[in-house]
Amino acid sequence: MAKILLFSEGKNLFSKSGVGKALEHQKKALGLNGVEYTLDPDDEYDIAHINTIGLASWRVLRSAKKKKKPVVYHTHTTSEDFRGSIKFSNQLSVIIKFWAKKLYNSADYLISPTNYTKNLISSKYVNNKEIRVISNGVDIKRFSKNEELGRKFREKFGYSDEDIVIISAGLPFQRKGVLDLVEIAKENPEYKFIWFGASSIKNILPKKVKNIIENPPPNLIFPGFVDEEILLGAYSSANLFFFPTYEENEGIVVLEALSMKLPALLRDIPVYEDWLKNKKTCFKGSNNAEFTKHIEYIINNNTYEVTENAYEVARERELSKIGIKYKEYYDYILSKEEN
Numbered sequence: 001m002a003k004i005l006l007f008s009e010g011k012n013l014f015s016k017s018g019v020g021k022a023l024e025h026q027k028k029a030l031g032l033n034g035v036e037y038t039l040d041p042d043d044e045y046d047i048a049h050i051n052t053i054g055l056a057s058w059r060v061l062r063s064a065k066k067k068k069k070p071v072v073y074h075t076h077t078t079s080e081d082f083r084g085s086i087k088f089s090n091q092l093s094v095i096i097k098f099w100a101k102k103l104y105n106s107a108d109y110l111i112s113p114t115n116y117t118k119n120l121i122s123s124k125y126v127n128n129k130e131i132r133v134i135s136n137g138v139d140i141k142r143f144s145k146n147e148e149l150g151r152k153f154r155e156k157f158g159y160s161d162e163d164i165v166i167i168s169a170g171l172p173f174q175r176k177g178v179l180d181l182v183e184i185a186k187e188n189p190e191y192k193f194i195w196f197g198a199s200s201i202k203n204i205l206p207k208k209v210k211n212i213i214e215n216p217p218p219n220l221i222f223p224g225f226v227d228e229e230i231l232l233g234a235y236s237s238a239n240l241f242f243f244p245t246y247e248e249n250e251g252i253v254v255l256e257a258l259s260m261k262l263p264a265l266l267r268d269i270p271v272y273e274d275w276l277k278n279k280k281t282c283f284k285g286s287n288n289a290e291f292t293k294h295i296e297y298i299i300n301n302n303t304y305e306v307t308e309n310a311y312e313v314a315r316e317r318e319l320s321k322i323g324i325k326y327k328e329y330y331d332y333i334l335s336k337e338e339n
Contacts, residue, residue, distance in 0.1 A: 002330050004030065004037040005045035005064075009056040019051055019076045021252050022113075022136045026051075029137055029323030035330070045069065047330055049111075053077050053096075053103050061106055070333050073107035075100075075121045075131070080247050084175030086204045101125045109333055113250035116271040132329050137322035138255035138314050142228075145236045145260055153233030157221065159192055164299055167238040169196040169231065169253040170245070172222065174209055177244030177267060182212050184242075184288055185220040188295070192219055193242075196231055199224040235260040240298045244291065245269070258282075259314035261307040263298045265291060281310040 008023045026049070030037050038045055041060045048064040049072045050057050064071045079097035083090050104110060104121065110131040112118040118131045159165055172178045172195060185193040199222045202210045213222045223230075235241070241257035242265045248254075249271065257264045258281070266272060268284040278284040283298060283306070285291040 001034075001036060002046040002334055003044065004035060004330060005041060005043065005048045005060070006030075006037050006039055006051070007041060007048060007057065007060050008051040009054045010052060022074070022076060023051055025137045025139070025252070025319055025322070026326070028139065029319045029326055031323075032320045033323035033327050035323065035327050047072060047333060050074065050103075050107070051076055053100050058103060061103065065106075070109065070337050071107045072109045072111060072329070072333065073104050075104060075110055075112045075117055075125075076249060078117070078120060078125070078249065080120065081175075081249055084246065085171070085173040086201075087206055089175075097125075104129065109329075111329070114271055115274055117249045132325075134325045134329065135317040135322060136250050136252050136255070137317050137319045138252065138259045140259045140311075140314055140318045143232065143235065143256045143259040143314075146232055147236065149229055149233035150237030151233075153230060153237050156230065156233075157194065157223075159237075164191045165234075165238045166191055166193050166240055166242050166295065167196065167234050168194075168242050168244075169256075170243070171201065172197045172199060172205065172209060172213055174206065175246050177246060178209060178212065180244045180288055180291070181242060182217065182220065184291060184295070186217045187288075187292065189217070189219050191295075192221075194221045194223065194234065196223060196226055196234065232260075235262050238262060240265055240295065242291070242295070243267070244285075247271075254282075255314055255317055258307075258310040261311050263303045263307055264310065265294050265298065275313065276310075279306065281306060281313050 006023060006026050008019060041063060047070050048060060050060060051074045061071050077100055079093040082096045083093045104126050110129050111134050112121055112131050113136050115133055118133050122131055168181055170176050199213050202213050216222055240263045243254055244267045254264060264282040266282050266284050268286045276282045283294040285294050
């Protein structure tokens with residue numbers, strides 16, 4: 001049976017990002033399916049599965065090539081996804097694109113988390129590369145409603161049982177829609193808003209985003225990166241999950257909300273087009289006026305059918321099923337390499 005090298009670098013930064021979460025999901029998905037893996041590039045392995053695009057990843061890729069081991073690159077990073085994040089990200093995105101193209105084209109096989117990302121990579125990044133679509137997945141057993149954790153969450157943050165709580169999660173980037181959420185919070189002081197994400201990185205954020213995190217409106221909290229139990233409590237107790245991101249390659253936090261049967265309000269962007277349907281499995285808006293209308297609807301109406309349908313979307317992406325897809329792809333790669 002094949003042994004897989006799962007490689008990600010920059011653990012301190014990436015552990016709090018979607019890429020860090022994706023690595024954790026890969027480890028669990030492979031473990032659930034009896035696929036042996038290592039995180040150490042100096043170990044013996046049959047396939048290198050790389051998640052990041054830094055210099056250490058380049059060295060691992062070159063080393064794998066020298067050992068004549070096939071390299072699978074996970075296309076988590078795009079210049080489109082990088083823009084609107086840290087200081088000077090729009091200028092740096094040109095370099096990110098150049099470097100991502102170099103790495104992705106140097107790999108033997110590619111994995112994209114959605115059809116949207118596959119189409120983006122195949123049209124703008126690589127030349128005639130095989131790309132397999134495999135979701136990052138979600139741990140539906142872990143991300144399941146827990147009343148006790150929900151009670152503790154409200155208690156911890158001083159919310160009453162009657163408070164309407166709207167949550168979001170992710171690195172607090174402008175690209176993620178944090179400025180839009182702030183505007184909506186200002187316009188709706190009767191609701192409580194909370195954005196979970198690594199606010200410890202605020203010094204590398206643009207000044208206007210940093211200022212918002214340090215001086216939010218009274219009904220908005222930025223607690224930063226929190227223990228998963230607190231996040232589970234928030235998902236269990238909140239009234240809705242609001243994710244106004246402008247660009248995403250999938251959005252693990254969205255899958256988590258669907259798994260928790262929490263109504264999800266999303267920006268209507270291409271990444272969701274073929275797998276999340278407005279008013280069927282989520283709610284979609286294109287601007288703050290539409291978001292506000294959806295918030296009012298979700299709060300004042302029964303969304304049971306939508307959240308049940310959404311849960312089925314999450315169930316299709318449960319980690320044990322994702323692990324099967326990885327295993328099938330690895331087996332396919334090894335059989336192809338032998339021929």
